[in-house]
Amino acid sequence: MEERTCLKDLFIGKTDGAVESKEDNFQELFYDPFNKYKELMSGKEKFLVLGFKGTGKTYLAKYVEAMAKRGQYVNIVGENDFILCKLNVMSQEKLDEELANALCKWFLLDRLARLVIESRPIRAKWIPFSKTYSLNKFLKYFESDDIFKQVKMIAESTKEMKTQCETSLDKNKKNRKYSILGTKNKGEKYSVENVRKEFFELIQPLEQKVFKAIGKRDSYTIIVDDLDEIKNNEESVGRDEVIINMLKVAREYNLKKMPIDLKYVILLRTEILDDLQVKYSNLNKTITSCSVELYWLFDSTYSEPYNHPLMSMILHKIKKKSQKYSNYSNKELYELLFPESIDNKKPLDYLLDYGFGRPRDFVTFLDCAQKMCPDQGCFNAHVMKEARKKYSPCFYEELLNQSAYYGNPEFVTQCLQLLSSVKKASFTHAYFEAIYNEGKDNYPCIKSVDDALKFLYKIGAIGNSWKVLQGNGIKKTHFGWAYKKDAMNDVDLSKRFTIHYGLRKKFSM
Incomplete structure (x- = not known):
């Protein structure tokens, strides 16, 4: 008799792409339905990877790193590397606009130089007349006419x-x-x-030394991640200016004709770049011609649920980790593991409703299902409903985490607390204002109901809802969410609002 497979035995992926990249067969697990890896690596002009938090930017970067062949060197750096670099080269903490560009250029050159040295350790340490040795000395502040x-x-x-x-x-x-x-x-x-000399006076000699040290047959890629984690400093140039200048410098080097194979890649959240476009008018041409966007919510183009990219991703990972299911088609495996509707919704639609249409949402929800019902044989209606109890608090915490970029955590928390007080899945502006006025003293950071609604819509906690009369005389409810491409970027205060399904269990609805 064939041994029964339980949910706890299935590999559905990891919520953190960096963690999943540690899997032995990571290159096989990697799922890229839109060929974004090929698009990114096809030329130097594509250097900006855009996507909402949880859409797979770091995951893609890890795949680029894993696919590097002999003579190809890849390094992923983050906000901690930038902060340490800043502390190491700047004699003062205050960063003005002129220094911001210079610091970003120094940082990218410094990371490249260290990667070159790492890739040629013998030359860097033991061959005094080599260009890599000279570069290594330069970075270690040896006596030199240049320094x-x-x-x-x-x-x-x-x-x-x-x-x-x-x-x-x-x-x-x-x-x-x-x-x-x-x-x-x-x-x-x-x-x-x-x-x-000050670091900005050493940029030109550093650039010359590092470019000379790069071999003609070698390829170097520096990927910058987590720039949104840089903290703002009220007394100096902030995170936004750092991001803008990092993009400018990366674009300059990527589009510059050079005799070396060098590429800088910047990973950035879509909503952050949307905010920056209001402040910097020249960003749009960079986005249009130089970006690779990660977006998974193409609902209407897939007639069968098992062919939707997000569901297909889950099935792909299960098959790559389970010998038992390796030869199943997507259709066969989907019907086996997702056999029934939940509250009159197809499993795919149910999962889409409970997230933001990102790989992380699907993996998190199904991971919660595995933990709540580990011995069940499939993701049936009972399992999916049980998963909500564990998933909703996770979704809430994730929402708080991704909202940290906007600053003022008290305002963020109070907006969500006010929303939890509504106790209705659908509500009007007048009803929300009444709830606010009733407990106004509890929300000192909220100066305006409109501001709170605009913010809640922006982070995806609420959406707009309205009814449209169909040809058969029946009214159909439509929804607008900020994270969907077919919705307005700003909330419509005249329409009704609906609370995201992922929050309702957390809010006891």
Whole structure:
């Protein structure tokens, strides 16, 4: 008798792409229905990867890294690398607009230089006359004509006749100083100090050294992730300016004709770039010609649920990890594991309603189902309903996490608390305002009901709903969500609002 397979035995993927990339057969597990890997790597002009949080940007970056062959070097860097680089090269914490561009250029060159050194460790450490060795010395602040400069000469009248030479090095080994005291003429004293140049004065020599160190047959790709995690500083240029300048510098190098094979890739959340377009008018041409977008919500183009890219992704992973199901067709496996409707909804539609149309939502929901009912043999209606209890709090926490970009966590939390007080899945502006006025003292960060509704719509916590009369005389309800391409970017305050299904269990609805 064939052994029964339980849900706990199925591999449906990991919520974190970086974690899944550690799987032994990651390259087989990787699912790319729209050929985004090929689009990204087809040329240097495609360097910006866009997608909402959880759509697979880091996952794609890990695949690029995994696919690197001999002579191809890939490094993924994040906000921590940028912060450490900033602390290492800047003598002051304040970052103005002019320094922002220079710092981004230095950061990208520095990451490239370190990757070159890492790829050629013997030359970098043991062959003094190699270009990689020279580059390694440069980064370690060895004495060099490029690194030091004369900063001042002071002449004053004195009767002393002496010559003295002093060398000092600060505790961070960053500002080595040579002070020379002596006399030019009798009765005249002078002082000359040589100190290390500022990082922006060293950009050109660093660029020259790193480009010379790259072999003609080698290929280097630097992928920058998690820029949205950089914290804003009220007293200096903020995260938005850093992101904009990082895009400018990456575009400059990618589109510049060079004798070396070099590519910079920037991963960025779609909603962040949408916000930045309001501030920087020239962004649109970069988005149009240089971006690769990750978007999975093409509902109407798939007649069969098992062919929808998100459901097909789940089935693909199960088949790649389970020998038992490896030869099943998508149709056979779907009908076996998703045998029935849930609340008169097809399993695919049910899963789409409970998320934002991202791979992470599907994986998280089905992972919750596995944990709630590990010994069940399929994702039946009972299992899917049980999964909501565990999934809804996870969805809520994910919403809080992705809203951190907008700052003011108190405002975010209070908006969601106000929404939870509604206790109705569908409501009007007037009803929401009444709930707000009733407990206004509990929401000191919310200055306007309209602001709260606009924000809740922007993060996907609510959507617009309206009825449209069909040809048969029956009214059909339509929905608009900010995360869907076919919806308005801004909320319509005159229409009704509906609370996202993923939050309803958390809000006891």
